[in-house]
Amino acid sequence: MRIATWNVNSITVRRERLLSWLERTGTDVLCLQELKCDTDAFPADTLRAAGYEAAVHADGRWNGVAVVSRVGLDGVTHGFPGCPEYDGVAERRAVAATCGGVRVWSVYVPNGREVGHPHFAYKLRWLAALRDTVEADAAGSAPFAVLGDFNVAPEDADVWDISLFEGATHVTAEERAALAALRGTGLTDVMPRPLKYDRPFTYWDYRQLGFPKNRGMRIDLVYGNAAFAGAVSDAYVDREERKGKGASDHAPVVVDLDV
DNA sequence: ATGGCCTGATCTTCAGGA
Numbered sequence: 001m002r003i004a005t006w007n008v009n010s011i012t013v014r015r016e017r018l019l020s021w022l023e024r025t026g027t028d029v030l031c032l033q034e035l036k037c038d039t040d041a042f043p044a045d046t047l048r049a050a051g052y053e054a055a056v057h058a059d060g061r062w063n064g065v066a067v068v069s070r071v072g073l074d075g076v077t078h079g080f081p082g083c084p085e086y087d088g089v090a091e092r093r094a095v096a097a098t099c100g101g102v103r104v105w106s107v108y109v110p111n112g113r114e115v116g117h118p119h120f121a122y123k124l125r126w127l128a129a130l131r132d133t134v135e136a137d138a139a140g141s142a143p144f145a146v147l148g149d150f151n152v153a154p155e156d157a158d159v160w161d162i163s164l165f166e167g168a169t170h171v172t173a174e175e176r177a178a179l180a181a182l183r184g185t186g187l188t189d190v191m192p193r194p195l196k197y198d199r200p201f202t203y204w205d206y207r208q209l210g211f212p213k214n215r216g217m218r219i220d221l222v223y224g225n226a227a228f229a230g231a232v233s234d235a236y237v238d239r240e241e242r243k244g245k246g247a248s249d250h251a252p253v254v255v256d257l258d259v
Numbered sequence: 260a261t262g263g264c265c266t267g268a269t270c271t272t273c274a275g276g277a
Binding site: 170 | 260265268274275276
């Protein structure tokens, strides 16, 4: 089974690229983030014609997540209990489904904006609530994974130059501790291989030639339980998809499983 | 990779992204 996660930065703009990419890679299950559309506007019909079902949790301008599968889609869960609100709004940042015997969460962790900003505290609360949500499945014997845009670089090596991140979000001890707590439920960081250079970055800013200069970050992660991680035969970042006009600023992370 | 942001809405200007 080929399973992947991709922050598409607008499903509306990325629709044709997405369809071509699914066909090119033969991906069975795809977790999507930052749809930037209403649930009604999600191209479910187009995907169905290509053989994929979709579980969509989206609310318009920002956020929005989905699980797209051609190997079944059961037990769909929109959001999770105890998910914190921001500014009184329950943002749509998580959706789960069981696809071909593998249970997956597609998550879009809040950005945090700046250290000390209310959004930063929200980000930490959100990760803590996610940890509580996945605890039972992570400890289970069935293959399970949380995939998505975590908006945290787990290690200093996961950004192109750590010296430029002094005081910035995405690399703080608090954010990394929240990720460590999540892993503490029994999840392993499935490290993808880069197709070029030495580190598997998944995001490059649109600005200032970030991609050509490889000023990237590894913030799109696959956290799998023992059954999931033990079945991984390959994992890579598809940086080819970051190239050219009309690319998302994130590249897909692809994982092959022997299940 | 052949370049020095992109997206959607509050819509020609701005918030948010990270």
